[in-house]
Amino acid sequence: MAQPVVELDRVGKTYYNGDVETPVLFDISFSIVPGEFVAIVGGSGSGKTTLLNLMGLLDRPTAGVIRVESQEVSQLDELSRAKARRDRLGFIFQFHYLLPEFTVLENALMPCRMRGREFEKSQEPRMRELLRAVGLEDKLKVRPPQLSGGQQQRAAVVRSLANEPAVVFADEPTGNLDSKSGRLVFDLMKRLSRESGTAFVMVTHDDNFALEADRVIRIRDGRLVGAPAGVPSGAIPSR
Amino acid sequence: MLSYFIRSVAFRHLRYSVSQSLLTIGVVAISVLLIIYLRTIIGGTQQRITQNTTGAIPHITVEPPERTPVGAWQLSSLGLDTDNLYVGEVVNLPKAREVIEDWRLWLPSLDAVDPEVATVSPIVTGQAFMNRGSRRQSVRVTGVIPERHNGIVEIEKNLDAGRFIGMVSGDVVLGQKLARDFGLKLRDKVRLVGPEGLTLNFSVAGIYTTGFGQVDDGQVFVTLRDGQSLLELGGSISSFGIKLTDLYDAENVARRMVPVFPFKVQSWVVQNPNLFRTLDAQGQTRDLILIMTTIASGFGIGSILVMVVTSKYREIGILKAMGATPGEIQSIFVLEGLLLAFIGCLVGVPLGVLLLKGLAAIRSVGPDGRVDAPFLIEIDPMLLLGASLVAMATGAVASWFPARKAGQVDPMQVIRGS
Numbered sequence: 001m002a003q004p005v006v007e008l009d010r011v012g013k014t015y016y017n018g019d020v021e022t023p024v025l026f027d028i029s030f031s032i033v034p035g036e037f038v039a040i041v042g043g044s045g046s047g048k049t050t051l052l053n054l055m056g057l058l059d060r061p062t063a064g065v066i067r068v069e070s071q072e073v074s075q076l077d078e079l080s081r082a083k084a085r086r087d088r089l090g091f092i093f094q095f096h097y098l099l100p101e102f103t104v105l106e107n108a109l110m111p112c113r114m115r116g117r118e119f120e121k122s123q124e125p126r127m128r129e130l131l132r133a134v135g136l137e138d139k140l141k142v143r144p145p146q147l148s149g150g151q152q153q154r155a156a157v158v159r160s161l162a163n164e165p166a167v168v169f170a171d172e173p174t175g176n177l178d179s180k181s182g183r184l185v186f187d188l189m190k191r192l193s194r195e196s197g198t199a200f201v202m203v204t205h206d207d208n209f210a211l212e213a214d215r216v217i218r219i220r221d222g223r224l225v226g227a228p229a230g231v232p233s234g235a236i237p238s239r
Numbered sequence: 240m241l242s243y244f245i246r247s248v249a250f251r252h253l254r255y256s257v258s259q260s261l262l263t264i265g266v267v268a269i270s271v272l273l274i275i276y277l278r279t280i281i282g283g284t285q286q287r288i289t290q291n292t293t294g295a296i297p298h299i300t301v302e303p304p305e306r307t308p309v310g311a312w313q314l315s316s317l318g319l320d321t322d323n324l325y326v327g328e329v330v331n332l333p334k335a336r337e338v339i340e341d342w343r344l345w346l347p348s349l350d351a352v353d354p355e356v357a358t359v360s361p362i363v364t365g366q367a368f369m370n371r372g373s374r375r376q377s378v379r380v381t382g383v384i385p386e387r388h389n390g391i392v393e394i395e396k397n398l399d400a401g402r403f404i405g406m407v408s409g410d411v412v413l414g415q416k417l418a419r420d421f422g423l424k425l426r427d428k429v430r431l432v433g434p435e436g437l438t439l440n441f442s443v444a445g446i447y448t449t450g451f452g453q454v455d456d457g458q459v460f461v462t463l464r465d466g467q468s469l470l471e472l473g474g475s476i477s478s479f480g481i482k483l484t485d486l487y488d489a490e491n492v493a494r495r496m497v498p499v500f501p502f503k504v505q506s507w508v509v510q511n512p513n514l515f516r517t518l519d520a521q522g523q524t525r526d527l528i529l530i531m532t533t534i535a536s537g538f539g540i541g542s543i544l545v546m547v548v549t550s551k552y553r554e555i556g557i558l559k560a561m562g563a564t565p566g567e568i569q570s571i572f573v574l575e576g577l578l579l580a581f582i583g584c585l586v587g588v589p590l591g592v593l594l595l596k597g598l599a600a601i602r603s604v605g606p607d608g609r610v611d612a613p614f615l616i617e618i619d620p621m622l623l624l625g626a627s628l629v630a631m632a633t634g635a636v637a638s639w640f641p642a643r644k645a646g647q648v649d650p651m652q653v654i655r656g657s
């Protein structure tokens with residue numbers, strides 16, 4: 001069996017704001033294997049975004065251990081986490097947040113640009129190809145404000161793959177789109193995941209999308225649903 | 240440090256907020272222009288005033304120490320000899336007329352006292368009457384060694400006729416106005432009567448116009464020896480005049496000389512306290528204006544960057560999520576501040592030079608009928624550089640705080656859409 005790209009081992013998260021403690025996640029254990037397409041579902045406030053932030057190295061757990069490609073990353077400092085995100089992880093957000101001063105192609109290449117001009121150059125053909133694959137071939141030199149919401153989000157999907165990440169984290173990537181555009185973007189993510197062998201972890205409220213994922217992780221009140229405490233692979237396969 | 244990523248994002252921000260950028264660049268350019276303009280104009284005016292004041296006088300004067308005679312009855316106040324009774328009338332004794340007798344011994348050490356010393360001129364000076372026919376006028380006789388004294392006040396260059404350097408015993412060199420009043424031409428004879436009544440005959444060897452009133456109007460130059468004879472000073476002189484290479488260093492040099500020489504050493508600064516105070520106040524006003532404009536331009540850059548950072552809050556969060564470090568984000572905005580300042584300099588410095596060149600070309604007719612430049616303008620490359628550096632430093636400081644805020648944006652907050 002392939003090495004998991006992300007492993008969570010009894011991960012917990014409590015927010016501390018002054019004297020106020022807000023426990024959000026409890027005892028979460030599961031792993032994600034390369035190329036897997038995983039949907040995270042759960043009610044509002046159940047802790048989905050918090051979980052995604054922990055896996056995406058944007059935040060640190062207050063209990064347990066997280067490993068990315070077998071590296072223990074739970075307690076890395078801010079700089080090391082930034083570097084790990086830059087090199088190994090991709091992100092898609094509910095809002096595209098493309099930089100309005102740069103063209104679509106430049107935006108897609110932005111994660112590469114952070115690693116230097118040479119690297120950006122080397123990735124440009126691949127990014128052009130991907131943008132063509134998502135139907136943006138005639139928008140390469142256009143700046144984002146001139147695109148529709150769906151087109152912008154497709155560009156953001158391509159951007160998340162720029163640094164050839166091990167795993168892409170997407171927090172409600174279709175939440176801000178009409179159902180047609182949302183479907184387009186979702187199909188795109190699935191296709192690119194399959195073609196590039198990149199694992200995707202997507203938070204969604206749409207059960208239709210969840211049903212089409214390789215696996216669904218359900219959260220209720222900060223716990224995995226159907227996972228008795230201490231069983232590591234507590235996720236329920238969707239089919 | 241300034242990677243391709245940092246540079247490209249900073250450049251784009253400026254390029255796509257043209258009107259904001261232009262506004263800031265304008266503010267910086269004006270402040271640079273003001274620095275260059277004010278420093279040059281006021282510097283020039285000050286230099287002109289100072290030169291007019293010090294042009295005809297020594298930068299440092301070395302005189303005999305003042306000795307006021309003390310009456311025997313005053314000894315008690317000095318703590319001396321108190322047990323005596325004095326009988327008699329109180330008279331005020333005149334100040335003893337002091338001279339420097341052994342000046343030949345001091346001259347070499349004065350010449351060598353400081354590398355700044357350009358000229359040392361032994362001087363005898365006193366009042367005398369000038370007679371010719373029925374005309375008689377009081378003049379100030381100055382006996383000098385012309386080769387040396389020409390370094391104190393430029394006579395040779397300002398001669399209308401005759402010579403100054405190379406004058407010999409029996410020669411007198413005087414100003415154009417005096418010559419006209421007496422109807423004197425070169426080689427005309429004139430008589431000088433000393434304070435003790437001694438009369439000597441002179442022939443006019445040179446006539447000059449220096450433009451300095453105190454030299455042109457009532458002063459006549461004779462050789463040092465003739466001066467000593469006329470004023471009956473024997474071999475003594477009245478004072479030494481010293482000219483320095485840098486007149487603004489006079490007070491320092493004078494202070495260094497005081498403990499070394501048994502004389503009264505005074506700089507022009509001490510002798511012209513009002514001038515010095517005026518120049519000082521003028522300089523302070525100028526500096527205050529410059530500090531204010533610099534601060535204003537700093538606020539200009541700072542507020543623009545606060546706006547940019549606020550409006551880019553989401554993009555900054557996303558860049559950080561994608562792996563940009565706080566340092567990189569901060570560098571982007573500091574670089575923007577520096578670029579705005581730099582472009583401001585690129586605009587402000589040529590504008591300043593242009594303005595000064597324009598002012599320097601102005602000519603006006605003075606009250607004496609001479610055509611002259613009203614502004615004394617010297618464009619100092621160091622000033623251009625200095626003004627630019629001030630603007631750049633202001634840009635760096637002003638952008639530092641907004642940039643730091645940008646570096647600290649929390650990507651998680653952006654992701655949550657709050």
Ligand SMILES: Nc1ncnc2c1ncn2[C@@H]1O[C@H](COP(=O)(O)OP(=O)(O)OP(=O)(O)O)[C@@H](O)[C@H]1O
Binds near residue numbers: 047048049
């Ligand atoms: N910084 C924080 N400090 C304290 N509590 C927080 C903080 N961030 C989130 N929470 C709380 O943690 C819980 C989980 O939040 P989270 O955003 O992970 O939920 P979610 O499942 O993503 O919800 P939604 O579907 O609405 O996006 C919520 O109750 C929220 O109020």
Ligand SMILES: [Mg+2]
Binds near residue numbers: 049050
């Ligand atoms: Mg959420």
